[in-house]
Amino acid sequence: MAASSGQENAVMEFAVNMTCEGCVKSVKNSLQGVEGVKSVHVDLNKDQVVVESSLTSSQVQSLIEKTGKSAVLQGYGGFNETPLESGVVQLNAGDSNIQGVIRLVQSNPSKCIIDGTIDGLPEGKHKLFIHELGDISQGCDSCGDILGRLSPQTEKPLGELGEVEVSTNGRADFRLTNERLKVWEMIGRSIVVHRGSPNIQQKLSCGIIARSAGLFQNSEKKICSCDGVTIWNERNVPLAGSGRKSKI
Numbered sequence: 362m363a364a365s366s367g368q369e370n371a372v373m374e375f376a377v378n379m380t381c382e383g384c385v386k387s388v389k390n391s392l393q394g395v396e397g398v399k400s401v402h403v404d405l406n407k408d409q410v411v412v413e414s415s416l417t418s419s420q421v422q423s424l425i426e427k428t429g430k431s432a433v434l435q436g437y438g439g440f441n442e443t444p445l446e447s448g449v450v451q452l453n454a455g456d457s458n459i460q461g462v463i464r465l466v467q468s469n470p471s472k473c474i475i476d477g478t479i480d481g482l483p484e485g486k487h488k489l490f491i492h493e494l495g496d497i498s499q500g501c502d503s504c505g506d507i508l509g510r511l512s513p514q515t516e517k518p519l520g521e522l523g524e525v526e527v528s529t530n531g532r533a534d535f536r537l538t539n540e541r542l543k544v545w546e547m548i549g550r551s552i553v554v555h556r557g558s559p560n561i562q563q564k565l566s567c568g569i570i571a572r573s574a575g576l577f578q579n580s581e582k583k584i585c586s587c588d589g590v591t592i593w594n595e596r597n598v599p600l601a602g603s604g605r606k607s608k609i
Contacts, residue, residue, distance in 0.1 A: 369538065370399055371466075371474055373418050374436035375410045377425060379403075387428040395424060417534045418464070419478040436574060437466050437476060445470065446544040449573035450552045452479060454497035455566035461533075463489075463552055465570065467544040475522055475537040479554065482527040482565065488555045491520035491542075492567070495549045501564035504551040522552070548572050 377388060385403045388410055392401045397416040410432070412421050418434050425432040437447065448465040461479030468474055494505035508520030519541055525533040547570050556563040
């Protein structure tokens with residue numbers, strides 16, 4: 362497991378495929394008493410589990426799914442705060458062996474939460490940067506420069522998100538906080554994973570920052586209207602194309 366910086370609690374909303382009170386009990390038991398989990402609320406009628414925790418979203422999801430139930434993250438926000446803006450990045454350019462999702466949540470005007478999971482990275486330390494352009498037509502080379510790198514007002518570029526450490530299993534689970542970013546100004550730009558110092562210029566993987574639903578803003582979605590795929594099965598099929606239909 363990799364680095365997690367700034368151990369503030371965040372609130373995560375999961376859709377969990379539950380059918381009875383026994384499911385509710387199993388989900389609660391999987392989370393309550395775990396270090397880093399402060400509170401758990403389960404609503405059987407809504408298939409909803411809301412967790413306040415300092416763990417990353419993928420760590421909480423893994424705990425829920427140990428019960429045998431499928432869980433999908435639907436919303437993310439700061440404690441007792443309504444997110445002002447949310448963004449999501451799917452790392453889908455660069456090294457094809459690297460896959461990951463990074464979420465950005467503006468929990469209040471002065472705090473941005475960055476929560477993510479990346480698989481397939483080489484062991485060691487890596488840095489995350491926001492780049493000026495959301496152009497991956499030539500892979501990570503067309504993403505432009507690091508945002509704010511040439512600004513004379515500061516030594517640290519605005520786009521520098523922080524460092525994550527990858528263990529031998531190739532996975533980075535992380536949560537970072539940033540007091541300078543405004544998510545609404547980052548939509549349409551890109552996030553690039555750089556190999557750790559001293560080879561900071563080696564770009565390993567990247568993706569475009571897209572607007573996403575925030576906490577309690579996506580609760581009604583259970584089935585995709587275009588093809589009938591449930592949200593619990595959707596991650597097991599391709600995002601688009603004939604392969605998606607053949608998997609349904």
